[in-house]
Amino acid sequence: MRLLIVEDDPLLGDALATGLRQLGNVVDWFRDGHQANSALSSAPYDAVVLDLGLPGTDGMVWLERWRSREQTVPVLILTARDGVAQRIAGLDAGADDYLVKPITIDELAARLRAMVRRSAGRAQSVWQHGELEYDPATKLVRWRGATVDLTGLEMTLLEALLKHPQRVLSKTHLQQMIYDWGGGDPSSNSLEVHVHHLRRKIDPAIVRTVRGVGYALGSGEATA
Numbered sequence: 776m777r778l779l780i781v782e783d784d785p786l787l788g789d790a791l792a793t794g795l796r797q798l799g800n801v802v803d804w805f806r807d808g809h810q811a812n813s814a815l816s817s818a819p820y821d822a823v824v825l826d827l828g829l830p831g832t833d834g835m836v837w838l839e840r841w842r843s844r845e846q847t848v849p850v851l852i853l854t855a856r857d858g859v860a861q862r863i864a865g866l867d868a869g870a871d872d873y874l875v876k877p878i879t880i881d882e883l884a885a886r887l888r889a890m891v892r893r894s895a896g897r898a899q900s901v902w903q904h905g906e907l908e909y910d911p912a913t914k915l916v917r918w919r920g921a922t923v924d925l926t927g928l929e930m931t932l933l934e935a936l937l938k939h940p941q942r943v944l945s946k947t948h949l950q951q952m953i954y955d956w957g958g959g960d961p962s963s964n965s966l967e968v969h970v971h972h973l974r975r976k977i978d979p980a981i982v983r984t985v986r987g988v989g990y991a992l993g994s995g996e997a998t999a
């Protein structure tokens with residue numbers, strides 16, 4: 776998952792970013808809402824972790840702005856404000872979940888997975904596509920029942936394709952899903968290399984090339 780964290784506390788922000796990266800996510804962390812707002816307008820994210828007590832503009836105001844311009848990204852509020860009225864206000868403003876500090880990384884990661892699963896219209900925790908199975912919690916990939924050993928980037932790429940099984944995804948979009956802010960060189964052919972590895976490790980037909988556009992998930996059935 777590519778995640779956006781908005782947290783002004785340097786220690787907590789660093790702990791969240793590091794912890795979520797260690798669990799295999801691509802993470803951008805911003806300490807103020809303005810930078811996070813720009814990032815959200817220019818890159819695709821699977822979910823946002825939003826602090827409310829931010830310098831300048833409050834997190835609630837950012838959330839209301841995003842929702843009013845029909846920004847549908849799932850948002851989890853992570854705050855010290857623990858009143859019932861505050862929780863209700865946060866959810867009614869468009870948050871998908873509300874957690875009160877302190878939290879553990881494991882619970883935060885599980886809540887994010889559940890949120891992203893719901894936003895992708897999936898009720899099952901293991902994603903199934905033909906003969907392919909993917910468990911976002913354990914990062915376990917199985918092809919025709921056998922475990923497939925993928926690198927972190929290959930996993931992230933596969934997850935991005937599985938999230939939109941019916942769509943052709945542009946190379947730019949996929950590059951944005953697998954590299955964080957400032958990461959990766961768009962002129963390099965590393966995306967092609969990762970696609971090649973997925974085809975070699977899973978099946979040649981697992982990723983379709985759509986010439987001049989990008990890539991799409993294949994049928995999920997084995998080639999011959």
Ligand code: CA
Pocket residue numbers: 782783784826827828829
């Ligand atoms: Ca704060």
